[in-house]
Every structure is written in C-alpha cells, then in structure tokens.
Amino acid sequence: MDVQIHGAPVYYTIPVLGGIPITSTLVVTWAIMLLLTGLSIFLTRGLKICNVSKRQAIAEYLVTTAENFVSSNMGARWLHYAPFVAALFALSLFSSLSSLLGFFSPTADLNTELAWAILVFVIITATKIRTNGALGYAKGFTQPIAVLTPFNLISELATPISMAFRHFGNIVSGYVISTLIYAALAAANRLAFGWLPGVVGNILSTIPILSVGLPAFLSLYFDWFSSFMQAFIFCMLTMMYIASAAETE
Amino acid sequence: MEKALILMGCAIGAGLSMIAGIGPGIGEGYAVGKTCEAIGRQPEAKGSLTSTMLLGCAIAETTGIYGFVTGLLLIFVAPGLFLGML
Numbered sequence: 001m002d003v004q005i006h007g008a009p010v011y012y013t014i015p016v017l018g019g020i021p022i023t024s025t026l027v028v029t030w031a032i033m034l035l036l037t038g039l040s041i042f043l044t045r046g047l048k049i050c051n052v053s054k055r056q057a058i059a060e061y062l063v064t065t066a067e068n069f070v071s072s073n074m075g076a077r078w079l080h081y082a083p084f085v086a087a088l089f090a091l092s093l094f095s096s097l098s099s100l101l102g103f104f105s106p107t108a109d110l111n112t113e114l115a116w117a118i119l120v121f122v123i124i125t126a127t128k129i130r131t132n133g134a135l136g137y138a139k140g141f142t143q144p145i146a147v148l149t150p151f152n153l154i155s156e157l158a159t160p161i162s163m164a165f166r167h168f169g170n171i172v173s174g175y176v177i178s179t180l181i182y183a184a185l186a187a188a189n190r191l192a193f194g195w196l197p198g199v200v201g202n203i204l205s206t207i208p209i210l211s212v213g214l215p216a217f218l219s220l221y222f223d224w225f226s227s228f229m230q231a232f233i234f235c236m237l238t239m240m241y242i243a244s245a246a247e248t249e
Numbered sequence: 250m251e252k253a254l255i256l257m258g259c260a261i262g263a264g265l266s267m268i269a270g271i272g273p274g275i276g277e278g279y280a281v282g283k284t285c286e287a288i289g290r291q292p293e294a295k296g297s298l299t300s301t302m303l304l305g306c307a308i309a310e311t312t313g314i315y316g317f318v319t320g321l322l323l324i325f326v327a328p329g330l331f332l333g334m335l
Contacts, residue, residue, distance in 0.1 A: 005325070162311050169314035172321065233307040236300075 003183040005176055008109045025109040032094045032106070036087075062086075073236065074243040081242065088116065089235045096171055096227030100219070107230075108175050113167045117160035120238045124159070127245040163237055167230045174222030181218060185211045255331045263323040269316025276309040 008023040043059040052060070066086035071079055092107065099105035106112045129137045141152045189211070193204035284302040288295050 165318055166307060166311055166314050169317050170310075173317055176321075229303065229307075233304060236304050237307075240304075 003179065005179055008104050008106075023109070024104045025106045025112060028098055028103050029091075029095065029106045029112065032091065032098065036090055036094065069235075070239060073239045078239075078243060081239070085235050085239060088238065089231050092116070092167070092231035092234055093227055096230065097223065099175065100223055105171060105175065107167060107171045107227075110164065110168045113164040114160075116167075116234070117164035120163065120241065121160040123238075124241050124245045127242055131246050159241065163234065167234050170226055170230050174226050178215065178218055178222055181215060182211060185214065251335060252332060256328055259323045259327050259331070262327075263320040266316045266320040266323065269319075270313050273310045273313035277306045280305050280309065 008025040010021045010023050011027065012022045014020040014022065043055055043062075045055075046053070047056055047059075063082075063086075066089075067079060067082045070082040070085055074081065095106040095112065097105075099108070125137075128140070132140060141149050141156075143152070189207075189209055192210070194201055196204060280302055284298050287298050291298075
C-alpha cells in the first residue's frame, strides 16, 4: 500500500536562471483567473437599465453583496476596495474548491497564500504611510516606549506570515487527512474482503466499497466548509487590517 | 544508526508538536460557548455575533496551525535536510 502526500507537481522546467519550475499551482491558478475573467465578461455583457436579463440580475446581486460586505466591515468610505476584496475572495474560494475536480489545489501550496499575504501587507504599509506620513509610520514602531521596537517589528512581520500560514494550514490539513482516510478505508476494505477464498475475494478486495459514503461527508467539511471559511476569513482580516491601518494614532 | 536516530527524533518531534492543538481547542470551545450564551440572551444579534466569533476562532486557531505546520516540516522536510548533512 502506498500513501502519497506530496507538494505541487512540477510539469515542466524552463531552462533559464537555473530552471524555473512550472508547477500545477501556476497552471491551475491561471486557469481559475481565466475562468473568473470569462465569467465576469459573460455576466456583464449587454447591461441595460430597465428590463434586466437574468444574467444581469446575477451580476448585480454579486456586486451588491460584495459592496455590502465591504461597507459593513470597513465603512462606506472604503467602497473602492470592494473589487479587490471580491477578487481575492473568488480566487481563494475557487482555488480551494478546485481540489473537488481532482486538481492539486493551489491553496495547498504555501507560495500562493504568501503572495496574497505580501500583497495585503504592502497595501497595509502603504495605507499606514499615507495616513501618518513616513516619519509618523517609523515613529509608530517606538510606541509606547523605544525599548519595544524589536517586538513591534516582529509583530508587524507576523501579520502576513500568520495570515498565509492560517489559510495554508487549514487547506493542507484537509488534504492530508482526506488522503489518510482514503488510504485507511482502502486498507480496511482489503482486510474485510481479502479473507474470502478465490476469485471473489480478489475482486471484492480491489473494489473500494468502503470508500463510497464516508469521504463525501468529510469532503463536505474539508472542501466546502473549510474553503468557504478560509476565503471569508482571509478577506475579513484583509479588510480589518487595512481599515485599522488608516486610523491615526 | 545516526539515520535511525534522526528519523526517530523527527517523528517524536512531529508528534509532540501536535500538543499545540490543545490550546485552540479549549479557546475556541470557550469562544463558541460564550457566543451561544450571547445569542440566547440576544437572538436578534445572531448574524454579527456569528461572524465575529468565526473571525475570533480563526485567529485563536493560529497557534494550532503553527504546530501543524511544524509537524509537517518535521515529517516531510527535516529528515531529508538532516540526512543530507550526514
């Protein structure tokens, strides 16, 4: 019996700069981005003021939901962040859910989340500098007393790292646990039917009968709930951090 | 012998790192219990209470996730790293 838990498979290596690997993370992420772009273009084609089509109603519902989500959590003056937050949410959700189609989910690769978290960190820092000025931003590290500066630096750097690791850890733990459960069910199957004599036992022990029901319920939690939850939490934290960065000290 | 020792250390360390799961378990259970109390007292605030609780749970979960990531590193990365040093 072999149980394989692996990172993102590498499809091809571009032979420049010591080899740039094209992993399945890159491929699936680009496919999802194309899908989302195509979906947006499809939904927003031929917009009308009256006599709206079903397609436009869906688009309006999505946009209204995103704007409500942002304005109820950040306040109405941050409404221009709604497209960014909605894009982050959709990308995170679809990336996590792509494991349902048998792909290696891009969010089970730390690089994806780390890239998003660094992007959010840049926005937070830019907002802080714009609010307090560069000098005020630097001075903020020595609050409340100068001795605490190293700890303030660490807590500043912990923000993107903990955001990335939270999302990554939740998705990967689901992946690891469901892989282990499939392996355990296959082993239990072999144990339950393997003792039957002759051809019947051989055939029955190779068909994974026990793997039919249980993984579906686990997938309900690990794939559907966890994906949705982590996308929601990532966007929620993004909004909270950005909104609190704009508060003057 | 050295290989066996390294692998043993990594496996024991990975097991020990999951002790970090105790803290978030207790903390999140406490948070959810308090939220249930609050919803019982004020059912009309259920929506905002639930989303605040989920956010708090996600943040409380961080230490557990760190433990899990440490365990993953000890199982999948550390043996190769230390055996390569030999």
